[in-house]
Amino acid sequence: MKLRRPAGLCLAFAIGFAVTTPAWSEPAEPGPTLAGVLDKGYVQCGVSQGLPGFSNPDAAGEWTGIDVDLCRAIAAAIFADVTAVRFTPLSAKERFTALQSREIDVLSRNTTWTLDRDTSLGVNFAGVNYYDGQGLMVRKDIGVTDALELNGVTLCTNTGTTTELNVADFFRSNNLDYKVLAFEKADEVVAAYNANRCDVYTTDVSGLAAQRLKLTDPDAHVILDTTISKEPLGPAVRQGDDQWLDIVRWTLNVMVAAEELGVTSANVQEMTASTNPQIKRLLGTEGAFGEALGLSNAWALNVIAAVGNYGESFERNLGKDTPLGLARGQNALYRDGGLQYAIPVR
Amino acid sequence: MAGSQPPAQTGAQTGPQTGAVPRPALINDARVRAIVYQALTLAVVVWLGAEIWTNAVSNLERANIASGFGFLDTTAGFGIVQTLVPYTEESTYAQAFLVGLLNTLLVAVVGIVLATVLGFLVGIGSLSRNWLIRQICIVYVETMRNIPLLLHIFFWYFAVLRSVPGPRDSLEFLGSIFVNNRGVYFPRPVAEEGFGLVVMAVAVGIAISVGLARWAKQRRERTGQPFPVACASFGLCVGVPLVLFASIGQPLTFDYPVLQGFNFRGGLVMIPEFLSLLLALSIYSAAFIAENVRSGILAVNKGQTEAAYALGLQPGQTMRLVIIPQALRVIIPPLTSQYLNLTKNSSLAVAIAYPDLVSVFAGTVLNQTGQAVEILFLTMAVYLTLSLLTSLVMNWYNKKFALAER
Numbered sequence: 001m002k003l004r005r006p007a008g009l010c011l012a013f014a015i016g017f018a019v020t021t022p023a024w025s026e027p028a029e030p031g032p033t034l035a036g037v038l039d040k041g042y043v044q045c046g047v048s049q050g051l052p053g054f055s056n057p058d059a060a061g062e063w064t065g066i067d068v069d070l071c072r073a074i075a076a077a078i079f080a081d082v083t084a085v086r087f088t089p090l091s092a093k094e095r096f097t098a099l100q101s102r103e104i105d106v107l108s109r110n111t112t113w114t115l116d117r118d119t120s121l122g123v124n125f126a127g128v129n130y131y132d133g134q135g136l137m138v139r140k141d142i143g144v145t146d147a148l149e150l151n152g153v154t155l156c157t158n159t160g161t162t163t164e165l166n167v168a169d170f171f172r173s174n175n176l177d178y179k180v181l182a183f184e185k186a187d188e189v190v191a192a193y194n195a196n197r198c199d200v201y202t203t204d205v206s207g208l209a210a211q212r213l214k215l216t217d218p219d220a221h222v223i224l225d226t227t228i229s230k231e232p233l234g235p236a237v238r239q240g241d242d243q244w245l246d247i248v249r250w251t252l253n254v255m256v257a258a259e260e261l262g263v264t265s266a267n268v269q270e271m272t273a274s275t276n277p278q279i280k281r282l283l284g285t286e287g288a289f290g291e292a293l294g295l296s297n298a299w300a301l302n303v304i305a306a307v308g309n310y311g312e313s314f315e316r317n318l319g320k321d322t323p324l325g326l327a328r329g330q331n332a333l334y335r336d337g338g339l340q341y342a343i344p345v346r
Numbered sequence: 347m348a349g350s351q352p353p354a355q356t357g358a359q360t361g362p363q364t365g366a367v368p369r370p371a372l373i374n375d376a377r378v379r380a381i382v383y384q385a386l387t388l389a390v391v392v393w394l395g396a397e398i399w400t401n402a403v404s405n406l407e408r409a410n411i412a413s414g415f416g417f418l419d420t421t422a423g424f425g426i427v428q429t430l431v432p433y434t435e436e437s438t439y440a441q442a443f444l445v446g447l448l449n450t451l452l453v454a455v456v457g458i459v460l461a462t463v464l465g466f467l468v469g470i471g472s473l474s475r476n477w478l479i480r481q482i483c484i485v486y487v488e489t490m491r492n493i494p495l496l497l498h499i500f501f502w503y504f505a506v507l508r509s510v511p512g513p514r515d516s517l518e519f520l521g522s523i524f525v526n527n528r529g530v531y532f533p534r535p536v537a538e539e540g541f542g543l544v545v546m547a548v549a550v551g552i553a554i555s556v557g558l559a560r561w562a563k564q565r566r567e568r569t570g571q572p573f574p575v576a577c578a579s580f581g582l583c584v585g586v587p588l589v590l591f592a593s594i595g596q597p598l599t600f601d602y603p604v605l606q607g608f609n610f611r612g613g614l615v616m617i618p619e620f621l622s623l624l625l626a627l628s629i630y631s632a633a634f635i636a637e638n639v640r641s642g643i644l645a646v647n648k649g650q651t652e653a654a655y656a657l658g659l660q661p662g663q664t665m666r667l668v669i670i671p672q673a674l675r676v677i678i679p680p681l682t683s684q685y686l687n688l689t690k691n692s693s694l695a696v697a698i699a700y701p702d703l704v705s706v707f708a709g710t711v712l713n714q715t716g717q718a719v720e721i722l723f724l725t726m727a728v729y730l731t732l733s734l735l736t737s738l739v740m741n742w743y744n745k746k747f748a749l750a751e752r
């Protein structure tokens with residue numbers, strides 16, 4: 001039970017301080033993020049406060065999830081050490097402020113890439129690690145199969161996300177009546193939906209699959225087929241440090257490239273002997289791509305050895321054998337009909 | 347030491363015109379020192395404020411974060427569950443701000459009224475001669491004020507929400523009031539042609555009642571004769587308009603809530619978020635107000651009660667006419683603090699999705715614009731203004747009741 005108002009105040013002070021202190025002592029230019037990271041010896045990574053499959057502490061207190069894997073991959077790329085990372089759990093509301101105020105180095109927190117966020121918040125998105133869409137979950141017993149039947153419903157969702165806007169757009173454009181309740185924390189949304197305060201729980205489909213596990217009787221609820229928005233989720237960094245943006249972008253990209261080339265955490269060491277020029281460039285046995293990023297040439301090798309390729313990370317955190325049981329769908333490789341497409345390493 | 351003191355003292359007493367003793371150095375002059383210290387402090391505060399402001403502005407610019415209040419004219423694009431003024435998704439952020447502000451004011455004002463009534467009842471009750479009433483009131487105070495407010499809110503929200511049925515099995519009262527976990531639905535009165543007359547009659551009734559009360563007070567002070575102002579006012583403000591209402595053919599219809607699909611349509615609705623926040627705030631604050639009232643009553647000398655009884659006043663009259671007016675002098679200043687607390691505590695609404703200022707403006711709007719500095723500044727300014735206004739009103743009221751010191 002954390003009090004919210006003090007949290008808000010802290011936020012205000014954090015902004016005040018974070019925003020003011022750098023110029024206080026008039027430093028010439030804040031050093032590039034990479035220099036700061038190398039200096040302190042770890043990557044500070046902003047994650048969610050607990051979203052299974054994306055970023056969630058497991059029974060042993062270790063952070064797991066596809067977003068967490070990306071943080072570890074960045075640490076592996078820089079330090080060749082997956083443990084050189086620290087996590088900051090952030091609410092949807094705090095996340096951009098934490099990034100802007102240099103509290104974290106990278107925000108890897110199921111965050112939707114939008115034009116407005118890319119421009120007015122002073123952040124840059126480095127890519128998309130999960131293609132999502134906003135979905136609607138209802139109780140099976142109300143007998144709804146199509147989203148267009150949802151006239152006059154009450155929806156529960158999180159505040160501080162794009163979901164409120166998507167709901168407004170969808171229901172208005174279909175001339176449906178609706179009421180929306182926006183809670184600050186995901187747990188309160190679950191509690192309110194569980195208490196039958198609302199007919200519909202809406203958030204990203206992956207989030208619905210994860211939150212459904214927290215309901216009293218997960219099987220009594222169904223996620224409708226309709227998705228009402230596009231939610232490309234990806235990591236974000238501060239504007240103005242292109243080198244750091246490149247490191248995050250290419251770390252994500254080599255994980256997808258490794259899957260395309262069939263390089264996995266299991267076979268990566270054997271693959272260093274491969275004669276395939278694409279694999280040679282990826283694993284740093286040919287060319288100096290790591291150095292161009294300000295890292296070692298074995299950076300991608302370290303990433304794959306430590307966290308595996310994109311497909312491995314997906315299956316481990318979200319796939320069929322996890323409680324979430326999500327299909328690859330849009331997140332399959334382009335050649336399998338999905339949207340994940342690695343930009344060439346050359 | 348002792349020998350050098352007396353001349354200095356004479357010098358100070360006789361003033362500079364004696365000339366024999368040198369004037370104390372400027373640095374030792376208490377008045378000059380005070381002014382210098384205050385000026386220095388003021389300068390530091392102003393410099394600090396200016397520095398913070400310019401730093402924030404320049405850093406926001408450097409970090410490529412949008413700043414300024416231009417965002418207020420942008421379309422909000424999201425819906426709000428309870429709006430007291432017309433608001434749609436096409437309204438601007440400024441209108442969303444107004445909606446949030448009014449929702450905060452609504453829960454604060456109704457909460458203050460409820461908490462005051464409940465607090466006075468419990469406060470007086472805890473001094474009752476009836477053992478049972480006294481114990482109930484004491485237990486109420488000790489339980490309620492020692493549980494954190496956030497838990498009160500969650501209790502009323504989740505406990506009550508779970509105990510009421512869904513829309514399709516609504517509890518029904520008088521055939522037209524429905525209670526379910528989407529809210530409490532009332533028929534909404536719709537004024538027809540001629541209803542304006544009734545409203546005017548009520549207004550006239552109130553005006554006459556005010557005059558009547560003034561006249562009755564003067565007469566009582568002159569002659570000692572009481573006048574039944576309450577009954578007369580009731581007749582004027584309610585009775586006459588009612589008769590008028592009936593005689594011109596009841597120009598008022600009701601828009602009844604009807605179950606349609608997932609929920610009731612039409613009518614007036616009080617959402618559970620509002621009800622639980624209101625209950626939590628009033629019940630919690632009432633416990634503190636009850637203690638203020640108790641201390642105020644105990645502060646009135648027992649002799650006052652005895653004197654009133656000696657004059658033949660009934661216990662009720664004694665309380666109303668003798669004790670409470672004197673107790674109010676002690677009660678009002680701490681009561682002001684409770685009102686301020688209640689207003690500020692209403693921002694905990696964000697926990698249960700009641701669309702108050704913090705939830706709508708410092709929540710959703712902040713997230714969509716990302717302009718944390720401006721939005722938190724505006725929000726803080728609103729709470730500061732509300733608190734100062736409440737203090738102003740209460741201080742004015744306090745002056746009215748304060749002991750006239752002659």
